[in-house]
Amino acid sequence: MRSDKLSRGGKGFPIAIVRRGCHLPAMDLTTLATSLRTPDHEGEMLFLLPVHGLFPHRNMDFITGELRLMMLAHTLQPVRPDLWRGIPELERARELHALFVPGRRTETVRSILKAAFWPPPMTCAPPTFAAVTGGDAVSTPLDFDLRHAGWFFPGKPAREKRLVCRSFDHQQIYRLRFDTERLRSVHPLLARYVRQVVDHCPNHLFFQDGLRCSSFPGHATAVLHHEERHEMCKLTADSFGVTEFKARHENCQYHFLTRDPFTVGVEVPVWLEARELEDFAEVFGGSGPLTGHIDLVREKGGAVEVWDYKPHARRERHAATQVFLYTFMLSVRTGILLRHFRCGYFDERDCYTFSPLGIHLFSGGQVH
Numbered sequence: 001m002r003s004d005k006l007s008r009g010g011k012g013f014p015i016a017i018v019r020r021g022c023h024l025p026a027m028d029l030t031t032l033a034t035s036l037r038t039p040d041h042e043g044e045m046l047f048l049l050p051v052h053g054l055f056p057h058r059n060m061d062f063i064t065g066e067l068r069l070m071m072l073a074h075t076l077q078p079v080r081p082d083l084w085r086g087i088p089e090l091e092r093a094r095e096l097h098a099l100f101v102p103g104r105r106t107e108t109v110r111s112i113l114k115a116a117f118w119p120p121p122m123t124c125a126p127p128t129f130a131a132v133t134g135g136d137a138v139s140t141p142l143d144f145d146l147r148h149a150g151w152f153f154p155g156k157p158a159r160e161k162r163l164v165c166r167s168f169d170h171q172q173i174y175r176l177r178f179d180t181e182r183l184r185s186v187h188p189l190l191a192r193y194v195r196q197v198v199d200h201c202p203n204h205l206f207f208q209d210g211l212r213c214s215s216f217p218g219h220a221t222a223v224l225h226h227e228e229r230h231e232m233c234k235l236t237a238d239s240f241g242v243t244e245f246k247a248r249h250e251n252c253q254y255h256f257l258t259r260d261p262f263t264v265g266v267e268v269p270v271w272l273e274a275r276e277l278e279d280f281a282e283v284f285g286g287s288g289p290l291t292g293h294i295d296l297v298r299e300k301g302g303a304v305e306v307w308d309y310k311p312h313a314r315r316e317r318h319a320a321t322q323v324f325l326y327t328f329m330l331s332v333r334t335g336i337l338l339r340h341f342r343c344g345y346f347d348e349r350d351c352y353t354f355s356p357l358g359i360h361l362f363s364g365g366q367v368h
Contacts, residue, residue: 032084033153036098041075042155044100045109048079049150050093059116059149060097066112067101075100089151106154107166107203110146115204117149119273126276129283129368132331135339135357141189141332142276145200163257166198168269170206174293175250177257178265186264186299189334194265194297201269205289213292213325214318217285218363222320222343222354230351232307235260237348249295252309256296262305268294270329277332285364294326304336308345313352319345320354327356 033046051057060076067074079096090096101109124140131137146152166176176198183191227233239255253266274280274288284290296307306327310316323343331338344353361368 027086029087029089029151030153032079032087033151035083036079037153041100044102044155045106046153046155047099047101047109047113047150048153049097049099049113050090051095051097052092054121055117055149057095062116063099063112066115067109070105070108070112072105072109073102102155107168110152110199111203113146113150114200114202117146118202118204119275120144120148122275126278127332128278129361132277132328132338133357133359135337137337141193141335144202145196164198168201168203168206170203170269170291170293174267174269176265176267176269177253178268179257179263182261182264187304187334187336187340189336190264190297190299190304193330193334194268197269202271205271205273206269206291208289210289210291211284211286213290213322213329216290216318216321216325216363218321218361219318220321220324221360221362222324222356224320224352224354227351227353228349230346230353232344232346232351233348236309236346240348248311249309253295260298262298262300264297264299266294266296268297268330270294270326270333272329272332279368282366283361283363283368290325290329292322292326292329294330297330302340303342304330304340305342305344306330307343309347310345311347313345313347313350316345316352320352321361324354324356324359324361331356 029048033048037046049060049063051060064076076097076099079098081096084090084093084096120143122142127137160180162180164178164180168174168176178194183194235256236252238259239252242251242255244254245251256263257266270292272280272288272290277283280288294306295309298305298307306323308319308323308326310319313319320343323345327338327341327343330336331341338356341356342353343356344351346352
């Protein structure tokens with residue numbers, strides 16, 4: 001007959017599972033997280049944070065400093081090595097820390113951790129601007145979640161929802177929305193990105209001195225095709241009856257997401273860091289990052305479509321450049337070749353579409 005019991009260390013932390021007098025370590029991260037969650041930390045977020053060569057101890061000092069600055073109650077304690085030695089994900093760790101945070105400010109805590117452990121390591125050489133716009137080359141998409149730095153365990157299991165909404169404070173509020181059912185039938189790399197960005201968007205990049213797509217000081221050589229009876233115009237006209245939100249823009253996006261079977265997500269955040277493009281400074285005239293939020297992402301006929309809703313679209317002079325930059329970044333972020341994308345902007349009367357392939361960018365007095 002087997003006799004198991006839990007032996008507890010100081011401050012309420014379990015230190016080992018005792019079986020017939022032997023101390024056995026946890027064999028996986030989930031088991032370890034479960035053993036660490038004592039009654040004192042029931043319902044709290046748990047982050048397991050290792051210390052190793054890439055992420056030294058000063059990362060922990062930064063995290064605790066930011067948590068105090070945000071006046072977030074927390075408990076950060078080391079985990080005894082005999083508990084986690086032998087877990088494959090922790091083979092490089094010198095130390096392991098358990099961070100418990102009560103409350104519901106998950107995104108705030110995630111933002112602190114992302115800033116502490118950013119950037120994730122590069123896994124391949126960055127492409128050039130010409131290689132991406134040629135449509136036949138793109139680097140392997142860079143993982144940007146926290147798995148390279150630690151592991152998150154929610155206090156309570158998240159409820160499954162068909163329509164997901166996540167608000168991002170990126171100097172103003174942007175609400176990413178997507179349909180989880182629709183993600184099942186789109187390009188797997190696009191679905192992976194949308195699912196990943198909802199929890200792991202590097203919010204701190206949107207506060208750095210960088211370049212915004214909506215105000216980029218350059219011009220893209222897009223060849224526009226104009227239509228007055230495009231399906232996007234009809235959907236936009238129908239959206240005027242939607243009064244779910246105060247903002248006209250948000251009502252239009254919501255109508256597309258709930259009524260258009262091809263819309264994948266709205267207000268999708270995208271970014272590009274200088275290290276991700278070999279000639280970033282030469283092309284964009286700065287050190288980055290380049291950031292933006294895509295109004296509508298659709299997938300139809302095997303093509304990923306990037307759209308921007310522009311009231312008075314006929315008067316627009318910068319919209320094509322803005323949408324091209326969105327598309328360029330989404331290609332790099334997802335790893336989907338640019339030749340699989342279509343671009344456009346629209347209102348209820350006019351729709352302008354173009355291909356992002358082979359586009360040149362005029363910036364800094366040069367053509368790229």
